[in-house]
Amino acid sequence: MNQLPPIAAIATPIGEGGIAVIRVSGKDAIHKVNDCFKGKDLMAVDSHTAHFGKIIQKGGRVVDEVVATVFKSPKSYTGEDTVEVSCHGGVLVTQAVLETVLALGVRGAEPGEFTQRAFLNGKLDLDQAEAVADLIHAKSIKAVDAAHQQLEGRLGKHIKEFRQQIVDATAMVELELDFIEEDVEFANKEQLRKLLSDLDEEIGRLLDTYETGRLVKDGVKTVFIGRPNAGKSTLLNTLVGSERAIVTEIAGTTRDTIDADWSYDGLLFRLIDTAGLRETEDIIEAEGVKRSQKAFEQADLVVYLKDLSLPFDADEREEIAGFQKRAADTPFLLVGTKLDLADHSQEERIQYDLKISAIEEQNIEQLKKIMKQRALESKDYDTSSLLVTSSRHRDALQKARENVRRAITALDQGMTGDFLSIDLRAALKDLGTITGEITNEDVLDSIFSRFCIGK
Template sequence: MNNKETASGEEKSQEINEREPIAAIATPVGEGGIAVIRVSGENAVAIVNDAFTGKDLRQQESHTVHFGNIVDKDEKMVDEVLVTVFRSPRSYTGEETVEISCHGGVLVTQAVLETMLTLGVRSAEPGEFTQRAFLNGKLELSQAEAVADLIHAKSKKALDAAHQQLEGRLGEHIKQFRQQIIDATAMVELELDFVEEDVEFADKKQLQELLEELDEEIDELLATYETGRLVKHGVRTVFIGLPNAGKSTLLNTLVGKDRAIVTEIAGTTRDTIDVDWSYDGLRFKLTDTAGLRDTTDVVEAEGVKRSQQAFEKADLVVYLKDLSSEITIEEREEIAKLQKNAGETPFILIGTKKDIALDIDDERIDYDLKISALEGEAIDKLKKLMKRRALENKHYDSSSLLVTSSRHRDALEKAQQDVQSALQALDRGMTGDFLSIDLRSALKHLGTITGEITTEDILDSIFSRFCIGK
């Protein structure tokens, strides 16, 4: 790794080599076939060997698996296990690492872990194994963050985006950007070195073209963030409309179970109900809302208020109109008002209860689709429509790189601002020292994405959201 802002290369290397061994359960706690306890750090192999009956682990090669027992300090068997040895630096963390595969189960797994802790091993903090992998140069910071995204992915497309980042595709782009800035900085600082000789840039036009190209490339990457956010966190989809419009029935139909209570009594839904649903690899966070109407019922009024709040935060709005009742002037005005207030948020107008619809053809209402959730009519068409509208005007391709982290977006925006500031300074004929300040600032912001420049605060923030054992 390059030098970190937190420590020089030699200091960091020495700090890492002296890290105490840590241990944690690396698999979900509960009943299962097997569980894995991971131990990593200085002398990890020798420490585990003290509680292992079988081959002498200290004499075994890296990436080998050995059968035996874990015993406590009284030589009493804790569990029958398989132990895998990973020698430094050929391990996930870059340190000596041992993975103990024992029988699954809360008590037996905890017993194996506690045996390790009695040998002077410390319990790992959330994300500490991956943090050590980063500090030891096994992963870039953006790749380390992708590990957490991979674990928490709740849709196929979120999984694909995490895989892309884990493969280092984002890091490759950032390195290219940094190299372009380094080239530009070299041109600027060459002039500064010969300021007394009154030497000017060899080619200011070339520098301008380089920075303009960089500005465009960063802009293209930033343009993928909104899609990346939807892919990673899900499309916040709000079902809205008058009471008894079929919102709860549609939600239950999409998720395939009775998640929301459905009755013929208007106002049954008093609060927003959130349900995760995936379609064609994309995750939707469906929100069933209380029916929009004036009411003197305090509880229902609060539900209507929350419906409005959900509408304001939505990525996709689906308004449902009951086709079995004639539309009123008030509802027509409400629909027009909501469409206007939605702004750039995609708005879908759906006619529901098509199976019992009135024989009225109101040409003044332009429905996107008419469905019957109860009969399952046109539901597949609705699913496709929701996905298409959710990604409308978004930069999305299954093979394209997406920026999914707000931290990365912020760093890219700051770097772009620095590049644009340098372009303005160049256009005004300002001296190279002003350009150099902007370019070095851009380098710093880009470096925070890959971890070439970082601080303890950044690391603590990133790795605190990891699960223990990873």
């Protein structure tokens, strides 16, 4: 294991709590903590043992009573010597313990540096390291499940299988190149083509999961649109269970888009309340309408709300039809609101997906179910299936697939093995960037900067 200079950081959220943990990892990490620890000699204890003692500043002042847990290389999260110091959970005392350790020549850790060291020491593949961040930032149960699958190495297992298939194909091609003057044929062209075609299909199946994976990880961007006072803000408040948006009887109260996260049945919805759609000379409200249009264009699910207490007019019918057409493949719901105030004698001649009253909470549970159903209706989602959730992984898979397809084309056109070899090696490199077998410093910096300090 590669032991880098020691680093330290608070690994638990800053604030008041029962305990806080300061993590120290790297060369001489145990020795450094031992220098300010009064209790057992940490240099002499076994790995994976916890010891009660005190953290002492230079001069003998007691900072706090703590428990020091020792993890010796290579059996630690980072693969390095590591000590986790559990102290009382207060802002000042936690900071004092950290500063005592830093004063002994230990450097403060950068965001994600502990996990980066775990990757560099082979404790995690790069895709697993990214899953750690996804797990920390997950805001729904399904996002947690997807991150766990990746952390368990399921994606890495597929990628390694793909790479092995390419290695096998490359070996057949390049062995033949070594004996080109002897006119010896090692590669069975039909067998090679089938291997590459099967690989193309397997990568394709994995890529097909990305849209579902994106929704599971990032949430379903759900945009409420409609005319002023249609009940958009009231519905958002009802779903999230709090007064997130201001609600009044004055048309045009909402001037900007308002976002709120709401989780239903394990799936995260990013609800967006928009300004009411109408022509206006008010500069601020007009900008709000413009932003509403932009939110609509970026939506994963569109919910158009129609006030049932008001009669339809020709302009609104045309407006709804226009939004339905522009939504194209984006799921679109037409929901009637204010059912408690509706004039049921009116002939509407329009098919609603559902009619609700957010104030009376009529049909709200049915709406929740329909929203989830529509959001995932065109997605092949199975809770046990592996999902690609990262755009970085999707891009790498797409590039690998393109190179595999180029190799198939070259094979069909009877090109020489050196052309096939170039495409196959490029695909090998693309897949290697997912697990970190092939990477560069800029990619690592970008990935680990997403982490919190202490992880």
